[in-house]
Amino acid sequence: MKIAVLIKQVPDTWSDRKIDAATKRVDRTKDQVVDEINEKAVEVGLQLKEAQGGEVTVVTMGPSGAIEAIRKTLAMGADDGIHIVDDSFGGSDAMQTSAALAAALKDKGFDLIIAGNESTDGRTAAVPAMLAERLGLSQLTFLRTLEVKDAIASGERMLPNGHAVVSASLPAVVSVTEQIAEARYPNFKGILAAKKKPVESLALSSLALEADRVGGANSWSVVETVTPKPPREGGTIIKDDGSAGKQLAEYLAKANLI
16 A cells, blocks of 8 residues: 655744744744654554555655654654655645645555644644545545555544544545554664655656745735734632632633633
C-alpha cells in the first residue's frame, strides 16, 4: 500500500506563540516543531505499513527550514519525503495550500492520504476535505480509529454526541484526531537512516500553478486586524455572605459563560 502523510511545521505549543503585527501572520522565526497531530498521523501510516507492507511518504508545504520536520518523520520510519518549497507560497491560506498539495500528489498513485484533523497554528480543519475534493477522492474525516482491509478504509468518526462508523473505498483521504495513536520516538538508528532517505523538492514551477493565485497577496481569506493578548489580571473573589450563588451567576453571565 502506498501511503502519503501530510505534516506541518508549526510554532511549539509550549512556547510563547505570537502573531507578527506587520504581516498579520504567525511568527515562525523560532521554536518550530512537527505538529503533534501530524506525528500521530505518521504513526498510523507506519502501523499500516508494518501490518500490510508498502511505503510511507511524508509531504509538507513550507519554507526551507521545514526540511527538519520531514527529517524527523523520516527518522520515525517514513520512507521518503516531498517538500513543496517556494517563497511564492508564503502566506497561502487553506484554499491555496490544498491546491498546492493536490498538484503535488495527483500523479503519485497514493492509495491512502492521511492528515491530522487540524493544525495547531491555523485550526481551519478544512485542508483534508478540500484536498479530497480537488483530487476527486473519497474522504473520511475526524477519525479516532482507522482500519484498512480489502481496499476499504473504515473507522470511528467523532461526533458531538458520540461517533459514527464510516468506510470508503481506496484511494481515499482520511484525517485523524488526537485519540488515534501515540507517536513513536525516533531512535538513533532511525536518525542516522533519515539522513540518507530521499526528499523531493517541488517549486511553484513544478506544480503547474499560476503565481498570481498563490501567496498571501492572493489569499482567499484576509486577516484585517490583530489584537495583542491582554495582560493577565487578578481573579475575582466571591465571599459567601449568603448571596454567593447570585454573585457567581451574575459573574458568569457578564462573561457570557451562561
